[in-house]
Amino acid sequence: MxxxxxxxxxxxxxxxxxxxxxxxxxxxxxxxxxxxxxxxxxxxxxxxxxxxxxxxxxxxxxxxxxxxxxxxxxxxxxxxxxxxxxxxxxxxxxxxxxxxxxxxxxxxxxxxxxxxxxxxxxxxxxxxxxxxxxxxxxxxxxxxxxxxxxxxxxxxxxxxxxxxxxxxxxxxxxxxxxxxxxxxxxxxxxxxxxxxxxxxxxxxxxxxxxQRNDSIVSTYTPRNLDIIRGLIKRHNFIEENYKELVNESYKLIIKTCFTHYSLLLANKNKDKDGYYRNEIKKYINDNFPELKTAVKHSGLKIQLYLFKLHPHLMIFFRGCKKVLRKIKITQSSNLERIELS
The missing domain is CATH 3.90.550.10 (Spore Coat Polysaccharide Biosynthesis Protein SpsA; Chain A)
Structure with missing residues (x-):
């Protein structure tokens, strides 16, 4: 049965x-x-x-x-x-x-x-x-x-x-x-x-x-920051139960922080006083030694140091990488595309 x-x-x-x-x-x-x-x-x-x-x-x-x-x-x-x-x-x-x-x-x-x-x-x-x-x-x-x-x-x-x-x-x-x-x-x-x-x-x-047509930039709200809070809550679980994964957990938090800082900057009208951007900056500053160790051997190292100097430098760096990918100067991962008749 x-x-x-x-x-x-x-x-x-x-x-x-x-x-x-x-x-x-x-x-x-x-x-x-x-x-x-x-x-x-x-x-x-x-x-x-x-x-x-x-x-x-x-x-x-x-x-x-x-x-x-x-x-x-x-x-x-x-x-x-x-x-x-x-x-x-x-x-x-x-x-x-x-x-x-x-x-x-x-x-x-x-x-x-x-x-x-x-x-x-x-x-x-x-x-x-x-x-x-x-x-x-x-x-x-x-x-x-x-x-x-x-x-x-x-x-x-x-x-x-x-x-x-x-x-x-x-x-x-x-x-x-x-x-x-x-x-x-x-x-x-x-x-x-x-x-x-x-x-x-x-x-x-x-x-x-x-995949709906709504742009993430146009529909973005500070509630989207729940994902960072969720990853930080999960990180506490990882520290307690899977210590060998702490650095990997930090890497994902950093990538997510950078993405959402950029989205908040693109939606300044939804973060007029910079409260949410400052919340992200505070997390990175408060945990900088641990984050630095986590990204030591990864491509996030440059972005983390640029963010520490000024977040706009990190955003400019990410923007340049995106442009380079688009014109195929750097290698990009192309997903397999299946056309529908």
Whole structure:
């Protein structure tokens, strides 16, 4: 008998995308699923669309709640999970027809606690696949706990995303997402990964991760700084439990600080008195000795010293590197592009 998979889909203001998402779940080659649709107080027609699916397919369960954000919606949905495995899908994404079957089979074959699939960045007319580390036909990679935590902290082969991964339900049931923050996965993933003994990476892209046209500069708000706060909170966990990863953790914090300082400068009207930029500067100044050690043998060393002299020097340096990449004077990583007919 097939093990049961619970698919949790939080829903908010996605009526344009919701049908494609839910159809992709219901049309899976793996039949023993339950689909938990959580309408997080969406003001559009998402609630009606969700109810339609619950009437058409007995595997769909719909719950309506007041708006509380993505974390709150996922936590709410987890109360009703009855499956052996859990899969989170964002309601503007969609999945390949064989995704759940592939993940469950892989989990059983390798006796894994969790399995992740690769994904496509999905644009209107084309897809992008990140082939810098693996090709789509490579064999699965099996990670033990220490290797997994390293990959999570580096954030390249194992992303912080909660979606696109099949988890054994008993591993995550009592680990709620932190409410009231953006980038909630950063606050959650390390607590999950600490419990995992065997983790498998599949390189076949089975998720279509929708890329909307909104510019990050135009939509940026200081709430985006939640990601830095999340990484710093995770860093405290790393210092306590995985001391060998402290420098890698600092590197990601530095890169993220530089990115958000640049975005704040590009959105001066949202940080008129420089409060948030000063918050970043204070963190870097207060932790400069440790940060300096962390980047000693990395390309971040120059940027850190330039930032210490004046943040604008770091931004100018990053801008020059970006221009050089664009005109291909320096080597850049080109993602594999698949045109859609």
């Amino acid at each position: 097939q093990l049961k998979v619970s698919v949790v889909v939080p829903i908010y203001k996605v009526e344009k995308y919701l049908k494609k998402c839910v159809d992709s779940i219901l049309n899976q080659t793996y039949s023993n699923i339950e689909v938990i649709l959580v309408n997080d107080g969406s003001p559009d027609n998402c609630g009606e669309i969700a109810e339609y699916y619950s009437e058409e397919d007995h595997r769909v369960r719909v719950f309506h709640k007041e708006n509380g954000g993505l974390s709150d919606a996922r936590n709410y949905g987890m109360q009703y999970v009855t499956g052996d495995f859990v899969l989170f899908i964002d309601s503007d994404d969609w999945i390949a027809a064989n995704m759940i079957e592939r993940l469950v089979d892989t989990c059983n074959t390798f006796k894994a606690d969790a399995v992740q699939s690769a994904f496509y960045y999905a644009y209107e007319n084309y897809l992008l696949f990140d082939n810098r580390y693996y090709s789509r036909n490579d064999s699965p990679v099996v990670l033990d706990n220490k290797s997994l935590m390293y990959e999570l902290v580096v954030n390249e082969r194992v992303k912080n995303f909660a979606w696109g991964k099949l988890y054994k339900t008993n591993i995550i049931r009592d680990l709620p997402f932190e409410k009231g923050v953006l980038f909630e996965d950063v606050y959650w993933a390390h607590n999950v990964m600490q419990r995992i003994n065997r983790y498998v990476i599949l390189h076949e892209p089975l998720v279509y991760y929708l």
